[in-house]
Each structure stands twice: as C-alpha cells, then as structure tokens.
Amino acid sequence: MKFDIMTLFPEMVENYFNFSILKRAIDADIIEISTVNPRDYTENKHKKVDDIPYGGGAGMVLMAQPYVDAYEDIIKSDSCVTVMLSPQGEPLTDKLVNEFAQYKQMILLCGHYEGFDERIREIIKPKEISIGDFVLTGGELPALCLIDAVSRKLEGTLGKIESADEDSFSNGLLEYPHYTRPREYRGLKVPDVLLNGNHKEINEFRLEQSIKRTKERRPELYEKYKKENGK
C-alpha cells in the first residue's frame, strides 16, 4: 500500500517510519511512504500557501491551488482513498481502519493554521476523519496514527507473535493485563494461573479480565460486546 502524506512540514513525519515494525514493513515492501509538500506546487513567487480569511477573523487559511494541484499530481491508483484529518471529521474506528486497509493508495491531507479553504473539500472530496475530540496544531500526528493503524492490518506487517486478532477491538474487548519476569516485583506477584501451564485456564482467566476491564472502563463497549455475543 502506498501512502502519500500531503504536508507543509515533511520532516515532522519522515522519521516515524525509520523504526520498529513500520520500518520492517517498508523493508518488506508491504508499505511505501511519500511526502508531498504543497509549497512545491505554489504558483506565486513567494511560495505562499496561506492567506487571510475572507470575512475577516484571526489566523490564516490554506489556499486551494497548491493543495488541488499537488493532489492531482499524486493520485495514481484507481484504488485510492483520500483522507483529510480534521477535528470535524468522522471519528476513527477499527471498522474504518479495516476499510482503508483494502485500498492500494491512500492520500492524507494535513492541515495547519485555521484550516483549509473550503473549495479544497469541494474539489478533492476527501473522507474527513478525526482521531478524537480534541484540537491539534496540525494534521500530521493524526495522519501518522491512521497510517500506523492501517499498516498493522496489512498481511505480513505483524509477525505471528504480534498478531492483530488478539488485540482490543478485534473481539470488541479491552486487552487483559500482561506480565513478564520477575515473578514478584515490589511485593506484587504475577497471578498463579499464568504460571501453571494450563492454557485452557489461562485463556479463561484472560477473557474474564478483559470483560472486567471493559465493563469498568468502557461500559458502552461492554454493552455492545454482550449484544454481539448473545448475552
């Protein structure tokens, strides 16, 4: 899958992919990342990408021309989805992440300042996505979140060991608690059931812990889980 990140600050995002699992995914040709700077598509001599808002008010608005031209230059695949990260977008879910993972190309529009000239939305018609109800200074972090979440769904990105099917949300529950050595730390012991090698008992314990956590922390997820599992 090819990801094209449209950003005025490519260096903000480039290093993220040089580490850990996503680096491995790039080396294995499962994902490919490019950044595209709308500033390189400006048609004015000062390479201006923003201007003052019509109607007045504080701040600057991103101009349509550099974004539309950059977009038209990079859209290659007919299996392409374009996403604008914004506080006004549809909340990102595991279901949407799975849908995005079906495409061959994903273009991500990162905003700054007061946001985009509305005609960028009217022409490009991106899917507008939010990673949560809070405001950030730019769309780069949400774009990285989305690429990360989509990449780990692609065949071959996660090893057998890191497999995505045991994670929170694949079964609709939060993850159970994890422990590693030592068996006792500052007087806190690892639950005995995890040491006895009985995998049926261990799975039962973990499911019970997942359910308990979900009920306490995310009652609305727990209700959904109950319905979907006929309880």
Ligand code: 4H7
């Ligand atoms: C598009 C339009 C996403 C993108 C406006 C992006 C939160 C999220 C941005 C804006 C984002 C999220 C620019 C409006 C900065 C506010 C101070 C970038 N913030 N911003 N202004 N929740 N910001 O996914």
